[in-house]
Amino acid sequence: MDFLQFNPETDYKLLLAVPLIPVLGYVLQIFFGKQLKRGDILLTAGMFTSMCIALLMFAKALNAAYAGEVFLHESVKEWGGWGWLYQSEPGVNLVAGIFYDPLGAAMLAVVTVVSFCVHLFSTGYMHGDCRYRIFFANISLFTFAMLGLVLSDNLLFLFIFWELMGLMSYLLIGHFSHDAKSGFRGWATWASQKAFMTTRVGDVCLLVGMLMFHQHFETFQFTELWSAAAETVAANGGQYPAWMTVAGLFVFGGTIGKSAQFPLHIWLPDAMAGPTPVSAMIHAATMVAAGVFLLGRTYPLMSPMALEVITVVGATTALFAATIGLTSWDLKAVLAYSTISQLGFMVTAVGLGSVTAGMFHMTTHAFFKACLFLSAGSVIHGCHHEQDMRLMGGLRKKMPITFICMFVCTLAIAGIPLFSGFYSKDKIIMAGFERVLDHDHFSGAALYGLVALAIAAALTAFYMFRLIFLTFFGEYRGDQQEHRYSGMLDEHGRGGHIVYHDHDDHDDHGGNAHVPHESPKNITIPLMVLAFLGVFGGHFWLASSDPLANHSKPWFATMVSESTLYGDEISGWLSPEPHGHEALEHLEHLEHTAHLSAVGTSLTVALLGVFGAWLLYYRRRDIPAKVVAAVGPLYPLVANKYYIDELVTRYVIRPTLALCRALKWVDEKVVDGVVLGVGRLNRTAATVHAWFDGMFVDGLVNGVGHLTQAFGSIVRLIQTGRIQQYLSFAVAGSILLAAWLILS
Amino acid sequence: MPLEAYVAVSAALFVIGIACMLSRRNVLYVLMGIEMILNAANINFVAFNRFSGDGLDGRMFAIFVIILAAAEAAVALAILLNVYHLFRSVKPSDADLLRE
């Protein structure tokens, strides 16, 4: 099929149009939003166009992958780039171009689909908001930043879009900070600042790492960086130089900030202070995906030691966030911590050496997490902006569409077979088994990662089904207000009793304001689209009709693997092909064992988690309270998110403020004290000397004064204040000077 | 014509400019005198450039002097308007606040 071939002449223009349409929408909405009236529809339509183009380009990439062709396209080589800071000296040139590879193709499709769904969802969910126009403009620019980041062919431009995304997340999380009616205005302001400042720590790390690589390799282009890394390692006798580990870890610092890894994860749960569509964007397609995407782009630069650190950080994050998810009562907070946990999965996968698995999980996760967040938004919308799960329950019958969407996506995230999450998560666990079972590549970090991920996967299934049982099963508890204060609230009272102010024109419910209801169509349609992708995103377009037999090679693995990501040369260097019959057999055996173990583990932990949730939150509802009592201080520890926020407040923010206060004190007491003391001393001395002055000095001073006055009146004769007179003096002076120069 | 002729004309124009600045009691004459002085300098620049062989420096300098003169005239006129507004007069001798 000809039209599925990549054509550099036209396709780069199409690719360019994908990010440019949202940015055009942004400009229109910002400058002509008032005249446009229905700018939201225009922007959603623009996003739809953008999505269609992205899907067409995605089809080309997929076609190439199934034909077994290499699909690495760099506009700098094939079509042209945009020179920037262009100089004749080599090493300083910066040429920005488009880099379109299978990973980029997948990301582009995911981002545009999710963004389109979020746009559509927002037309219903945000209706009546006082900053509706600005919201749409911002969310478009947010999408633009992510698309630009995906298409960048060099680290510097990736960084620029990265920063733009940080800014847009700041603006969007703080959306309600200008809404006087909103109940959490202060929280939104605080959360947006927190997100901005926390990710900034990571951004600085990324900048440092980026510059270290540039200093040694003198380029920002990804392809050149990869081959430079391969050459450097080859020249170093197969060993990574130490600076590469350090620089790689700095780059990973960017991922820690943006993808909310431990210990910089604290901004993500608070990011839900923004409107729910923004949360869906941040958690699924944009912010957090950017960090993992960066890891995918820079994977060949990471030394084994850096990869071990990445594994440990990712696995820790996955496990630790999952435990917090167990105890939270806020619907969105559970989802937020599950995002952190799933991001931990992706990062661990990269650390274990399986970029494919990590990126695959990012893709499937984007769909089902966006669906979960939007469903949560629908639930919150239906329950009149109530977020406490203890005040929900029994919504299955009242909101059937939302229930079905959320349920299938929960199945996906819990890792039930046939749903997309199973395939990706299974691949990650399989990567872990491959590392652990293989004696040559065994490392403690890999074992730790595997165990932590298995536990985290069980916990994921548990807390997600807990959410489903609490929200959709049982009796509706929305009218039992006393529940609200019976449970445990965190120290700010957040997560417990946030009551979002109902919109004035929110009138699509009946007479009784307390009866939850199904949401309108423009809310449910994006849900259904995303739920469909959440279910089938993992295995559509399979090579064989039996999904179970073939599940280790779904479309994503066909399309994105090390050889398609980085080209044959680099991937050959990263993981050399085994030679000889024995080695091949060993590898095959290993893969087989890992595969079986992974499937077994995934299934076991998922079912265990689901069963646990069913038992504790559906069958025997008295058990959770007993468990809480039994574990003693452990529960408050987890429920308060391991006091990380408090630790940061105590050991980072407070010392800073204390330092400021101390400096202020020094300024006020010591510096001002010295000044004031000198002043007082002077006053005393002055009083003492006053009479002396009056008696003796005055006479002298007056005398001097008279003298000065007399002298001044003489000098004043020439100080007339008339500029022309001064001018004639100047001319005369110059003539005299010239005469002296000539005559002497 | 020899270089000396140009330099003489330039010197004469310079002197006339100085006299113009000194002898009249209107700020505008000061402005006109400055323009004459700058023109005199320009004649010198161009003449020396011409008579010292090839090169552009003198002419370039003259161009920058013209640019400067334009900027100066604009600012000077603005100052003149302000002076008139403040003192109700355009005589430089009346603007003698520096004396106080």
Place this chain on the structure above:
Amino acid sequence: MEPASRVFYTLVTLASLLALGWGAFSAGAPGVSFALFAILTLGGGLMCIWERSVVRSAFSLMATFLGVAGLFLLLGADFLAMAQVLIYVGGILALILFGVMLSPPDLNERSLPRVLGGLAFAGGAAIWLGLRISASVTWATAEELPPMTSHAEEIGVGFLSPEQYVVPFELAAVLLTVALVAAVYIARRRSIDLFPEEDA
């Protein structure tokens, strides 16, 4: 015409005729053209000083500027001559005339002794210094004057080439911008008022 003016203009005419004769005598046609432009330049300047009316002074200044432009032409600087006409005659003179229009007429401000004294003082000094200099200095001039060609393109290249004048050129652009903004800022009527009671 007052008697003093009659004497003044007679003297100027006589000096012009002398200069013309001297030019024709010493260098023929080029000498005549040089003398014409020099007369235009200096005569304009003298008339500027002499005339009572500011408007007349300003217009006589036009003669000076045109004369200088002519001298530039004789020196082979055609671009500069055009720039002179455009900027001085078209721009600066117009500004001065605006100044004239915006300030009060004051016809009796010329004082004959001051004009003559200023001319005598400055001119005497200049002539004396000139004589001293011409007695002691010889200027190194080129052996053979280069042919007169149009240099407009050369100047344009000079402005834009980094090896030559691009930095001064940019600086001049900045200067002009700053000066125009400053002029607008200064000229706008403001609240600083030294004599507020007069405004009331």
